[in-house]
Amino acid sequence: MARAKSRDEEGVSGSSVSPRLTMPGPAFRPGDRPDFSEVDTFAPGACRRPQVNEPAESMSELATGLVRVLDDEGRASGPWDPHLDAPTLRAGLRAMMLTREFDRQMMIDQRQSKASFYMQCTGEEAIACAFHSALRPGDMNFPTYRQQGLLVAAGYPLELMMSQVYSNETDPLRGRQMPVFYSAREYGFFSISGNLATQFVQGVGWAMACALRGESSIAASWIGDGATSETDFFSALVMASTYRAPVILNVVNNQWAISTSESVARGLAPTFAARGRGFGIASLRVDGNDYLAVHGAAAWAAERARTNGGPTLIEWVTYRAAAHSSSDDPSGYRPGDEAAAWPFGDPIERLTRHLLRTGGANEADVEALREEVVRDVRAAQVEAQSHGTLKQGPAPSPREIFEDVFKEMPESLASQEREAGY
Amino acid sequence: MARAKSRDEEGVSGSSVSPRLTMPGPAFRPGDRPDFSEVDTFAPGACRRPQVNEPAESMSELATGLVRVLDDEGRASGPWDPHLDAPTLRAGLRAMMLTREFDRQMMIDQRQSKASFYMQCTGEEAIACAFHSALRPGDMNFPTYRQQGLLVAAGYPLELMMSQVYSNETDPLRGRQMPVFYSAREYGFFSISGNLATQFVQGVGWAMACALRGESSIAASWIGDGATSETDFFSALVMASTYRAPVILNVVNNQWAISTSESVARGLAPTFAARGRGFGIASLRVDGNDYLAVHGAAAWAAERARTNGGPTLIEWVTYRAAAHSSSDDPSGYRPGDEAAAWPFGDPIERLTRHLLRTGGANEADVEALREEVVRDVRAAQVEAQSHGTLKQGPAPSPREIFEDVFKEMPESLASQEREAGY
Amino acid sequence: MVQAIRDAHAVMMERDESVVVFGEDVGYFGGVFRCTQGLQQRFGENRCFDTPITESGIVGAAVGMAAYGLRPCVEIQFADYMYPAYDQIVSEAARLRYRSAGDFTAPLTIRMPVGGGIFGGQTHSQSPEALFTHVAGLTTVMPSNPYDAKGLLISAIEDDDPVIFLEPKRLYNGPFDGRHDTGLMPWSRHELSDVPEGYYHVPLGSAAIRRPGSDVTVIAYGTMVHVALAAVHDTGVDAEVIDLRTLIPLDLTTIIDSVSKTGRCIVVHEATLTSGFGAELTALVQQHAFYHLAAPIERVTGYDTPYPHSHEWSYFPGPERIAKALIRVMQA
Amino acid sequence: MVQAIRDAHAVMMERDESVVVFGEDVGYFGGVFRCTQGLQQRFGENRCFDTPITESGIVGAAVGMAAYGLRPCVEIQFADYMYPAYDQIVSEAARLRYRSAGDFTAPLTIRMPVGGGIFGGQTHSQSPEALFTHVAGLTTVMPSNPYDAKGLLISAIEDDDPVIFLEPKRLYNGPFDGRHDTGLMPWSRHELSDVPEGYYHVPLGSAAIRRPGSDVTVIAYGTMVHVALAAVHDTGVDAEVIDLRTLIPLDLTTIIDSVSKTGRCIVVHEATLTSGFGAELTALVQQHAFYHLAAPIERVTGYDTPYPHSHEWSYFPGPERIAKALIRVMQA
Numbered sequence A, B: 001m002a003r004a005k006s007r008d009e010e011g012v013s014g015s016s017v018s019p020r021l022t023m024p025g026p027a028f029r030p031g032d033r034p035d036f037s038e039v040d041t042f043a044p045g046a047c048r049r050p051q052v053n054e055p056a057e058s059m060s061e062l063a064t065g066l067v068r069v070l071d072d073e074g075r076a077s078g079p080w081d082p083h084l085d086a087p088t089l090r091a092g093l094r095a096m097m098l099t100r101e102f103d104r105q106m107m108i109d110q111r112q113s114k115a116s117f118y119m120q121c122t123g124e125e126a127i128a129c130a131f132h133s134a135l136r137p138g139d140m141n142f143p144t145y146r147q148q149g150l151l152v153a154a155g156y157p158l159e160l161m162m163s164q165v166y167s168n169e170t171d172p173l174r175g176r177q178m179p180v181f182y183s184a185r186e187y188g189f190f191s192i193s194g195n196l197a198t199q200f201v202q203g204v205g206w207a208m209a210c211a212l213r214g215e216s217s218i219a220a221s222w223i224g225d226g227a228t229s230e231t232d233f234f235s236a237l238v239m240a241s242t243y244r245a246p247v248i249l250n251v252v253n254n255q256w257a258i259s260t261s262e263s264v265a266r267g268l269a270p271t272f273a274a275r276g277r278g279f280g281i282a283s284l285r286v287d288g289n290d291y292l293a294v295h296g297a298a299a300w301a302a303e304r305a306r307t308n309g310g311p312t313l314i315e316w317v318t319y320r321a322a323a324h325s326s327s328d329d330p331s332g333y334r335p336g337d338e339a340a341a342w343p344f345g346d347p348i349e350r351l352t353r354h355l356l357r358t359g360g361a362n363e364a365d366v367e368a369l370r371e372e373v374v375r376d377v378r379a380a381q382v383e384a385q386s387h388g389t390l391k392q393g394p395a396p397s398p399r400e401i402f403e404d405v406f407k408e409m410p411e412s413l414a415s416q417e418r419e420a421g422y
Numbered sequence C, D: 001m002v003q004a005i006r007d008a009h010a011v012m013m014e015r016d017e018s019v020v021v022f023g024e025d026v027g028y029f030g031g032v033f034r035c036t037q038g039l040q041q042r043f044g045e046n047r048c049f050d051t052p053i054t055e056s057g058i059v060g061a062a063v064g065m066a067a068y069g070l071r072p073c074v075e076i077q078f079a080d081y082m083y084p085a086y087d088q089i090v091s092e093a094a095r096l097r098y099r100s101a102g103d104f105t106a107p108l109t110i111r112m113p114v115g116g117g118i119f120g121g122q123t124h125s126q127s128p129e130a131l132f133t134h135v136a137g138l139t140t141v142m143p144s145n146p147y148d149a150k151g152l153l154i155s156a157i158e159d160d161d162p163v164i165f166l167e168p169k170r171l172y173n174g175p176f177d178g179r180h181d182t183g184l185m186p187w188s189r190h191e192l193s194d195v196p197e198g199y200y201h202v203p204l205g206s207a208a209i210r211r212p213g214s215d216v217t218v219i220a221y222g223t224m225v226h227v228a229l230a231a232v233h234d235t236g237v238d239a240e241v242i243d244l245r246t247l248i249p250l251d252l253t254t255i256i257d258s259v260s261k262t263g264r265c266i267v268v269h270e271a272t273l274t275s276g277f278g279a280e281l282t283a284l285v286q287q288h289a290f291y292h293l294a295a296p297i298e299r300v301t302g303y304d305t306p307y308p309h310s311h312e313w314s315y316f317p318g319p320e321r322i323a324k325a326l327i328r329v330m331q332a
């Protein structure tokens, strides 16, 4: 998305110079003034919405366009507008606000050593929250660490999320996983792995299982821009393409992979959605900061999958507004004001603007929501902390180290447990 | 290439049926009458030949077209005709005939237990032989087991190839490798691995090294249709795309991967060349049974790479006329007469027809060549067999087991060697 | 043994709708070693199918299917080609139950042919069992005969966690005692080739004593069981030969009982020596039977080199090498 | 130790034009652990650069570059993420010289942080050394201090074969004796933090005795060297503590000399027990020093489970567990 420095400067030269390598990088580094005026933002409403059963070949332009519904003033337009009613939109706004407040609070708690680690999704809330609202119970997400919005939108108890983050006594994962590596089968949320991309093909497998069983449930795999370079991204595309699996393949392009700009993973391709083209997979590029566009595109892809139309690859264009994680400090590799300069705005502000403009909510409603999410997070936090935080209060027993390696503990492990004496 | 059964029969259906998996397969199975009349053979001469420095986006139609020069009557036409002179063409014909005769003889020798294994490239000779003729000394191929034509065309001593196949005393690989897993650095032929696809990204690395060093040498990676599903195919595309490496990425689509049809690896994509589109890599689809088209396309891609135009992906369309290997019997999975029905003919016959038609050779010349290659192979065989075959005559010392694991043998290995007592 | 493996598949596909079988050349053709022949014809393309050549895709998809609730049983064409799937095996299948505290599990079976003896060179001969036994969460199995192959494969498919099922390819079509220059013997002349029809199982984690003896314990698995028996026969040493059958979980009791009795021990495998599973067996035996040991435990294994093509029989740890070790240990 | 690793890179990049350095976040940013900081600025983008997140691509390309004649030194961000590259390491880098009979070689260095102690859970804490030591053709190194880190990394880059260079991440910023609840100690207060400027090397394949002693031999490497020393100190046992530094090739002489003298041995590592490198060490010691051994060799290691996040310090084989083993072995 951001202009890839070296690419533009070198072009494809036909001169008789000997080859040299292109070294892609971000448009801006610390010290630069971020200026995204060259970025094509595409007009909201301009992209065609194909029938869900159209063949992928006929819509290849969507892989380099940008599906948008909301403009900067909060007006919705075009065929991708899902025409959600006001209560639904307010629920969506609430989910995004709750996600952001949750992140804010957990980040503070991490800084206070109540958790070992944390990862925010600031600026990317619309993607997970609106996507969730387009799914059905029984569908399964294979997320990365930055889709907490799926859980929040699904109504997963905040205090359980927090307990996981704190690794406390009520941590559903018994202290075994790093913070934010949730698992919640009943909420359509697959166990998160620390190894990038592995989940992407697992989601295809789950979708294949649905289809083999003749069910109309689907799967949704998730990956970041950087992780698309991992081989399991490709395995997923191959398997999905070969068997025409009912899966949505989501690429969240938030412009950064830790310190590395998305241009490094993207290479010579214009977009990540373009990757799908080589596999005959329907591919969309969508404004991920636009709640309505996300819902519209997700609903389209879900219906396509459910009606035997096969996989869809969606690139969600967004910006990672916060640090990569609590261990990261982006000031070493990007301008501090880059998030503010990002031309697609903030998803919460944009949906708020839309609601205010259309009368779906007034200022007071929004203010009430703001207070409500703070209250909810605070209440959950009190509840969760009563069960301990990383270094204080109740904690899962160290015997949990030995459980669940196998369904039944083998004698060799039982003897290690005895020796440990926990 | 061959019509994918299930795909065509199911289409992309928009009905409200619940998802089911597509199970791609070949158009024909044993018992079927192979009929390729539905295959689009494209008119020779019809494809545009872009400038070598054109951006990849502007030539995406070439990934689904088919570059051809020779028609069925041996007439050459169109912009891809490399206009090679008669001696060059005769040398090309000779290389192909020598490769086929070599294969024929080695296959017999394998059946007589002089070798443990063998793999022919029958029907695919034009690809390797013409490709070699478009390279320069210093370029490096990263081949699969089916590019023996590269070595033959390069003039690598036949008796050394045979010694490798026989694992005899003069086997350059000292009995360590299975037959046909040659290595010949001086001839631009990288050591063959048994693990599919690993070489594909190594070739990109070699090309990157050339460019980092400012040399105008290039690399050429090779892979089969089936092996494009392996993850290192993707790693290669990613690395080549990111750094715009001077590499030619060759996909030999011979319609089969052991018993599995190319449609299984290809999935929903129309061609393998289409894979390159998602990476911004120039992608061509070329008639691999057409010596002139192969040379023309290879020369184009090589020049593009040398002049900093970056990578090219080429799908060579051909047919694996023989069994997968000496261990395989294709009658269990495809009609016996499928090769004969294949609409692109035989590369040797096609170039012969061209030479006869254009006066580049007459019947007597061709007959003389035929005798010459038989003589050459026979002479090489006598020479090689004088150094032993798999189970008879001189052989590499079993001490070779312990050499070359490391540059210097560590004490632990030396003690194993001592214990072995060889 | 090929027939026994086919049988096990068929029995389980019949009993349990959730068993699906796939891999490279596994569907229409029935596998390059023919271990899945007939399954697609009998159970249909939805239960047994061909895949693209993508080991990571095969295992990755299988993990997703298994998490969903199916019981995939997949084939890797040769163990030498499992590396692209290794991440999915180690980081995913093996740890899914643990990391999700049982929210998701991975009941899948990954079959692969192992071992040399067919002039397969370095990429068709490997025995990578130690790369699995080091990974917490994996069960690792290697049968030595048709009866066990069927019974263990049924147990593997029924198991609720991932199982690595290693098939010594040299045993597919007959027992093999390491004497490569004598004719092939068919399984029909071997006592353990009598495979009952229908369902039965051999429990995971239990070893079998193939020859009781009192002087030295020989621990082996897969092909090497037969080779060890041949060496014992040649030397006339009264050795007790243990066929592990399952490497993890290990039947330590049978091993330690034996070594406590014999006071001597040899460990045999085809894989390379260093950090092979024999190292673990040696470490365990010396730990648990230290005061019974009259001689150092010897390992007879593949050398620390790739599997060399034409030198195959100079590389293979055949009966002569084992015999020498038996004699050394008895004289120590 | 971070500084020492940077230095080693810089020294070699200065001396040898063919040394190139790349990996994820390695270029502009200098690596998530900052081990390559400043190299891109100093040597330019052609010598030190960022890669896409593709471990197989990184190592695969490095193999091609190394075959060409460069000396790539690449970083895998965490050892836990090496699995996608495992095929390129095992099937390609390790076997290229062998299979081509020296026609092509793979002089590359693959660095990766290993070990726990930073609450990294199961995917930022692993110690997969045994997955390398089992592979013929690989040299495997793990330094325990800045002096060795620099000297060994220089040797690794100069080596003409592939070297796996494992960096205990818990030692990056200071020595660590396993007492996680006491404050961090900086390297500056440790004797082996004195790193000479410029070129020097520590030879591959030679161990160091960190504490001479006569009663029991403790074999360790990486972080566990410090933990072992702390345990020895706590118990007052007169142990000889060996820091292997290089696992393959192994300095067996130093080990056997020591055990022959002490008659007792403990092997310590952070990796899981079963089929860990400790098994190999145990097997070798019992083989070569059998008649000197007065007690079973004990292994003190990580449990056979994934590395559990918040239970890190209940999992880590700390000084108490080693101390108990020391006492057990002395009493045996």
Ligand SMILES: Cc1ncc(C[n+]2csc(CCOP(=O)(O)OP(=O)(O)O)c2C)c(N)n1
Pocket: A144, A146, A194, A195, A196, A223, A224, A225, A226, A227, A228, A230, A254, A256, A257, A258, A320, A324, D024, D053, D077, D078, D081, D084
């Ligand atoms: C296999 C693997 N390699 C490397 C890492 C280290 N790592 C964790 S997150 C990350 C960046 C991922 O970036 P992206 O995919 O864009 O996702 P984002 O963090 O932007 O959401 C890296 C390199 C890993 N977790 N797994």
Ligand SMILES: Cc1ncc(C[n+]2csc(CCOP(=O)(O)OP(=O)(O)O)c2C)c(N)n1
Pocket: B146, B194, B195, B196, B223, B224, B225, B226, B227, B228, B230, B254, B256, B257, B258, B320, B324, C024, C053, C077, C081, C084
């Ligand atoms: C990683 C890996 N998986 C599986 C195999 C087994 N195998 C060898 S050749 C082959 C088929 C390859 O087909 P294709 O790529 O089309 O090449 P072709 O044989 O047609 O030239 C397979 C599956 C292998 N060698 N390596």
Ligand SMILES: [Mg+2]
Pocket: A224, A225, A226, A252, A253, A254, A255, A256, A257, A258, A320
């Ligand atoms: Mg990102």
Ligand SMILES: [Mg+2]
Pocket: B224, B225, B226, B252, B253, B254, B255, B256, B257, B258, B320
């Ligand atoms: Mg093929």
